[in-house]
Amino acid sequence: MQKGIKIASLYIIAALFVALCLYLVVEKSIYLMFGLPIVLGVLMLYFFSFDKVLFLIAFLTPLSINLEGLGIDFGLSLSIPVEPLLFGVLFFFIAKLLQERKFDNPIASHPISIVIYIMLIWISITTITSELPLVSIKYLLSRIWFVIPAYFVCAKLFKDPNNINKFIWLYIAGLVIVVIYTIIHHAINGFSGNSAHWVMTPFYNDHTAYGAALAIYLVLNAAFIFLPNIKTSKRIIIIICFSLLCLAMVLSSCRAAWLSIIAVIGILICVLLKIKFKFILTVVIALVAIFFTFRHQIIDVMERNEQDSSSNLLEHVQSITNISTDASNLERINRWSSALRLFEDRPFFGWGPGTYQFVYAPYQLSMNKTIITTNYGDGGNAHSEYIGALAEMGVIGAFIVVLLVIVSVYKGLTTYKKAKNKESKILVLAATLAVISYFIHGVLNNFLDTDKLAIPVWSCLAIITVIDIYHSGKTNYYESTSEHQQALNQQ
Numbered sequence: 076m077q078k079g080i081k082i083a084s085l086y087i088i089a090a091l092f093v094a095l096c097l098y099l100v101v102e103k104s105i106y107l108m109f110g111l112p113i114v115l116g117v118l119m120l121y122f123f124s125f126d127k128v129l130f131l132i133a134f135l136t137p138l139s140i141n142l143e144g145l146g147i148d149f150g151l152s153l154s155i156p157v158e159p160l161l162f163g164v165l166f167f168f169i170a171k172l173l174q175e176r177k178f179d180n181p182i183a184s185h186p187i188s189i190v191i192y193i194m195l196i197w198i199s200i201t202t203i204t205s206e207l208p209l210v211s212i213k214y215l216l217s218r219i220w221f222v223i224p225a226y227f228v229c230a231k232l233f234k235d236p237n238n239i240n241k242f243i244w245l246y247i248a249g250l251v252i253v254v255i256y257t258i259i260h261h262a263i264n265g266f267s268g269n270s271a272h273w274v275m276t277p278f279y280n281d282h283t284a285y286g287a288a289l290a291i292y293l294v295l296n297a298a299f300i301f302l303p304n305i306k307t308s309k310r311i312i313i314i315i316c317f318s319l320l321c322l323a324m325v326l327s328s329c330r331a332a333w334l335s336i337i338a339v340i341g342i343l344i345c346v347l348l349k350i351k352f353k354f355i356l357t358v359v360i361a362l363v364a365i366f367f368t369f370r371h372q373i374i375d376v377m378e379r380n381e382q383d384s385s386s387n388l389l390e391h392v393q394s395i396t397n398i399s400t401d402a403s404n405l406e407r408i409n410r411w412s413s414a415l416r417l418f419e420d421r422p423f424f425g426w427g428p429g430t431y432q433f434v435y436a437p438y439q440l441s442m443n444k445t446i447i448t449t450n451y452g453d454g455g456n457a458h459s460e461y462i463g464a465l466a467e468m469g470v471i472g473a474f475i476v477v478l479l480v481i482v483s484v485y486k487g488l489t490t491y492k493k494a495k496n497k498e499s500k501i502l503v504l505a506a507t508l509a510v511i512s513y514f515i516h517g518v519l520n521n522f523l524d525t526d527k528l529a530i531p532v533w534s535c536l537a538i539i540t541v542i543d544i545y546h547s548g549k550t551n552y553y554e555s556t557s558e559h560q561q562a563l564n565q566q
Contacts, residue, residue, distance in 0.1 A: 125167065129232050132160050132224070133242045136530045137249040137288065140277045154526045161526065164224040181544045182230045186486060187536055190479045191222060197475055198428050201468045205427025206434055214429030217524060225533035226540075233541040236552050239502060242534065243295050250292055251316055253278045254323040257285070261326055271328040283520050284527055286329025290336055290512040291531045293320045298505030303497055331519040335512040342511060346504065352488050356481070407458045407519065409443040410435070414457045414466035425469040429524065431457045435466075456524075460517035480514045483507070483536055490543040498552035499542050506538040 139157040153159070172178060182188060198215050205211035233239045257275045264270035272282045279285040296317045300310065324332060345355055413435040417426055426434050432455055457463030465473040487507025494500045513532050522528035546552060 126232055126238065128160060128164060129224070129229060130241060130245050132157055132164070132530065133245040133534075134249045135160070136246060136526055137253045138278060139526060141280065157526045157530075158220070161220050161224045164228055165220045168223055168228055178227070179231060179234075182227065182540060185540045185544065186482050187479075187540050188227075190475070190482050191226065194475050194479065195219065195222070197468060197472055201424050201428055201472065204424040205430060207427055207430045210429050210433060211427040214524065218428075221523075221526065221529035222533055225530045226537045229534050230537040230541050233537055234545055236498070236546055236554075239538055239541075240299075243292075243299075246531065247292055247296055247316055247320075250288065251319055253285075254289075254319050257323065258319075258326065266326070268328060271326060275327075279527060282327050282329050283331060284522050284525065286324065286327040286332030287335075287513060287516045287520065287522055287528055288531065289320055289324045289327060289329075290332045290339075290516060291509045291528075291535070293317070293324060293336065294339060294509045294512055295505050295535075296320055298501050301501055331516045332512075334519075335515040338515045339508045339512045343504075343508060346488065346491070352485055405443075405445045409439060409445060410456075410458045411462050412440065412443050413438040414459070414462045417466040418469070421469065423469045423471070425465070425467045425472055428467050428472075431463055431466050456521055458520050460514065460521040460523065463521050480510075483510050483539060486543055487539045490539060490547050494542070494547040495550050496546075496552045499546045499549070503539055503542040503547070506535040506542075509535045510539070 136157050139154040141154050195215075195218065198211075198218060202208065202211035202215050229242070232242070253275065256278070260274040261270060264274060275282065275285045279288070296313065299305070299313045300317060305313070324336070342355065414431065416438040417431070417435060435457070457466060460476055461473055464476045468475075484507060487503055487510065491500055491504045491507065494503060510532060513528065517523075523532060
């Protein structure tokens with residue numbers, strides 16, 4: 076039956092292709108006609124080799140370009156070509172779900188999946204109560220077409236463990252191309268500190284998103300160095316890629332990314348020393364409590380630091396704690412303060428998902444404004460996954476974000492502990508540390524509403540989920556799972 080449907084689909088697509096080509100010839104749209112074979116090829120992948128669409132998304136995500144960056148504005152702020160591909164994956168997933176009326180139960184009932192359901196439900200509720208419903212609906216839809224392809228569909232793909240490796244390496248391949256482009260672009264501009272903020276355009280809008288992506292895949296790349304049974308030639312390539320990512324990380328001038336990597340190294344040491352998760356969590360909670368208890372004294376010390384951002388690496392590191400003259404740090408404080416005042420006005424439901432950038436302007440205080448502050452509040456988001464959620468979705472929304480972090484890290488570390496083969500141990504630990512790097516970075520920035528960071532974060536969570544369910548108990552990580560691959564292709 077399915078074979079007959081596929082054959083019929085092939086004929087329909089071929090007929091539509093011919094008809095569209097004839098139309099474009101008549102209308103003399105020759106350039107559009109040249110692009111049709113690519114569109115047709117991708118469409119064929121959806122029907123006959125669905126897994127390759129996901130691999131294509133992995134490779135193209137670092138290379139995708141936002142339409143606004145090209146000076147094209149349809150009011151959608153799409154990232155081309157990845158977001159249309161994601162929408163296609165979402166469409167086929169829903170169609171398959173409606174047809175079969177079932178999904179992989181172990182994945183669907185996993186604790187990480189349950190937290191994601193809660194998150195999507197709360198986003199839906201706060202969309203109804205939103206100050207700007209259309210903005211929130213757009214936010215909800217974008218979250219859905221990131222989460223379903225990058226988490227749920229990728230989870231089915233990762234049931235074949237070889238696909239985890241392919242997915243990661245295809246993303247790294249795309250990212251390395253961006254890194255080489257950025258380094259060359261940076262060199263042309265004399266490796267100046269100012270140019271470090273924009274030389275990665277048009278692939279990344281700024282150095283903070285670029286740095287966050289580098290941090291995630293620096294961790295994943297490092298893991299492959301320690302995988303067993305890797306040929307010497309491949310290991311050399313792995314080390315070269317790792318070196319390029321390290322260089323790119325330094326040149327990015329992204330202090331938040333640097334901090335996230337330092338934190339990851341600290342957590343890795345704790346894991347290798349077999350320090351329990353409860354102890355790590357207790358220490359984190361204690362540090363947060365100490366900060367709030369002695370916040371005035373800490374702030375007084377930070378205010379005495381007048382070292383601004385600099386092209387000098389040491390000086391740039393020192394500027395991290397400068398809240399007296401550093402414009403970037405001061406603007407974050409302005410955004411956070413505005414978000415907290417927004418939260419005070421609407422503590423339960425918040426102002427609505429995705430609305431912060433449209434409503435925070437009146438909540439800025441004159442004493443908090445900086446040289447980069449805009450009176451109209453058109454400078455962007457809250458610069459924090461946690462404080463932003465607090466303003467947009469209330470106390471429950473912020474709690475869900477924290478819950479996602481805790482559950483993900485807990486499941487990642489417990490899966491690492493119980494895994495019976497070295498490959499599973501290394502990859503699940505790497506995925507967990509990669510997620511940690513992002514959510515530490517998320518204290519200072521928020522990028523889960525973009526494909527550049529949403530795909531790596533949600534796919535890493537999918538890796539944790541799948542290894543926990545299917546691969547942690549196997550003594551051989553590369554045990555044949557061809558039936559899973561066949562099922563995916565049938566989808």
